[in-house]
Amino acid sequence: MQKPDQDPQGIIIEGLKKRYGQGDTAVDALKGVHMRVAPGEVVGLIGPSGSGKSTLLKCLGAVIDPSAGRMTINGERIYDYGWLVDDLRALRRDRIGFVFQAPYLIPFLNVLDNVALPRMLAGERNEPAREQAMNLLHALDVQHRAQAMPSQLSGGEQQRVAIARGLVNRPPVVLADEPTAPLDSVRAMAVMRILQQMAREYHAAIIVVTHDEKIIPTFRRIYHIRDGITVEEAGEGRPLD
Numbered sequence: 001m002q003k004p005d006q007d008p009q010g011i012i013i014e015g016l017k018k019r020y021g022q023g024d025t026a027v028d029a030l031k032g033v034h035m036r037v038a039p040g041e042v043v044g045l046i047g048p049s050g051s052g053k054s055t056l057l058k059c060l061g062a063v064i065d066p067s068a069g070r071m072t073i074n075g076e077r078i079y080d081y082g083w084l085v086d087d088l089r090a091l092r093r094d095r096i097g098f099v100f101q102a103p104y105l106i107p108f109l110n111v112l113d114n115v116a117l118p119r120m121l122a123g124e125r126n127e128p129a130r131e132q133a134m135n136l137l138h139a140l141d142v143q144h145r146a147q148a149m150p151s152q153l154s155g156g157e158q159q160r161v162a163i164a165r166g167l168v169n170r171p172p173v174v175l176a177d178e179p180t181a182p183l184d185s186v187r188a189m190a191v192m193r194i195l196q197q198m199a200r201e202y203h204a205a206i207i208v209v210t211h212d213e214k215i216i217p218t219f220r221r222i223y224h225i226r227d228g229i230t231v232e233e234a235g236e237g238r239p240l241d
């Protein structure tokens with residue numbers, strides 16, 4: 001395990017590049033991204049469509065391979081012009097919480113088991129896993145749909161279930177892509193409150209991609225991304241309560 005130079009906690013991204021494809025059709029989606037997120041911090045990531053936001057989250061979440069650069073999570077360098085982690089599945093399962101744009105719930109499991117599944121996969125027994133899942137469903141105000149199948153939920157309900165599932169393992173890194181897009185402002189704020197609580201209580205480092213005007217004022221720090229390059233700026237950091 002290599003040590004980064006400065007405070008190694010949280011997320012550190014240095015000079016990250018991603019090229020899709022090759023030759024004439026190649027797309028340089030990330031051209032040298034720099035980003036730091038401290039444990040306990042929720043940062044916003046904002047930029048026009050096609051600017052590389054989802055690509056950045058997918059690289060950090062080890063869903064796709066970057067082309068160059070370095071990434072560090074809580075002091076462990078996971079990528080240095082190549083993956084340094086042997087088991088990328090275990091990295092994704094144990095250390096990254098994903099909340100992606102289209103809720104990718106498992107159609108043949110009910111809501112409760114969809115949320116409990118990451119804990120069960122991490123080796124926890126079914127009952128405590130379901131109890132944890134139920135707590136999060138309560139916090140997100142979808143507990144009444146616990147026994148329903150995903151296809152029976154509204155878009156906003158599916159999104160809240162996907163958020164619960166992304167958080168149930170208390171991962172040190174949470175990557176959320178437009179988590180509040182289909183939600184009304186009360187529920188969008190409830191989601192932000194839960195993310196901030198996760199950050200505080202579990203020292204999670206959280207990145208939220210958003211266009212949502214309702215939640216942008218809640219961030220203390222925002223990264224803007226344009227044409228694959230990031231620029232940091234201070235946010236309003238308006239308290240939620």
Ligand SMILES: Nc1ncnc2c1ncn2[C@@H]1O[C@H](COP(=O)(O)OP(=O)(O)OP(=O)(O)O)[C@@H](O)[C@H]1O
Pocket residue numbers: 020021027028029047048049050051052053054055056
């Ligand atoms: N699998 C792929 N193959 C080739 N090009 C891709 C692929 N995925 C994304 N791209 C391209 O990379 C660029 C960045 O895409 P990305 O999905 O990261 O943008 P985004 O900022 O998330 O946009 P949006 O706000 O619309 O979700 C775009 O030009 C996109 O067309």
Ligand SMILES: [Mg+2]
Pocket residue numbers: 053054055177
């Ligand atoms: Mg996207």
